[in-house]
Amino acid sequence: MVSERSVAFSQTRSRHANETAEDYVEAVMELIEEFGECRVLDLARYFNVSHVTVSRIVKRLHDEKLLRSRPYRPVELTPEGTKLAKRVKERHKIVLDFLIKLGVDEANAKIDSEGIEHHVSSTTIDAMKIFLGNKS
Numbered sequence: 001m002v003s004e005r006s007v008a009f010s011q012t013r014s015r016h017a018n019e020t021a022e023d024y025v026e027a028v029m030e031l032i033e034e035f036g037e038c039r040v041l042d043l044a045r046y047f048n049v050s051h052v053t054v055s056r057i058v059k060r061l062h063d064e065k066l067l068r069s070r071p072y073r074p075v076e077l078t079p080e081g082t083k084l085a086k087r088v089k090e091r092h093k094i095v096l097d098f099l100i101k102l103g104v105d106e107a108n109a110k111i112d113s114e115g116i117e118h119h120v121s122s123t124t125i126d127a128m129k130i131f132l133g134n135k136s
Helices: 002-035 040-047 051-063 079-102 106-119 122-132
Strands: none
Touching (some): 002 051
16 A cells, blocks of 8 residues: 555656746747747746746756757757647647536636646546547
């Protein structure tokens, strides 16, 4: 019983550690799709945080090879970052659609899906897809 709980806590901690990276690559992809480019200031506005906070996170994600950043240039996704952003965006859409299908109003479903998307397993995502009639 204790070992089962420790596995669950360990998985949750691991997922928490990846949340920021997932949120940022998804945001960079969305901003590029909407505006054609993404700058640090755009991310600061997107997340309602300081320029310094974004710069620190962008540097970390650059070091992790998820983003490319150069002084006075837009932030870009690496191939690895693009792959992660697409996966996160798909998971987000599945969770959002699932919550709406359950009867959650769209406003709350959008808020809740922002957190849930990071914490559900692939098995749960697959079950949500089946529930939604999307078996792909």
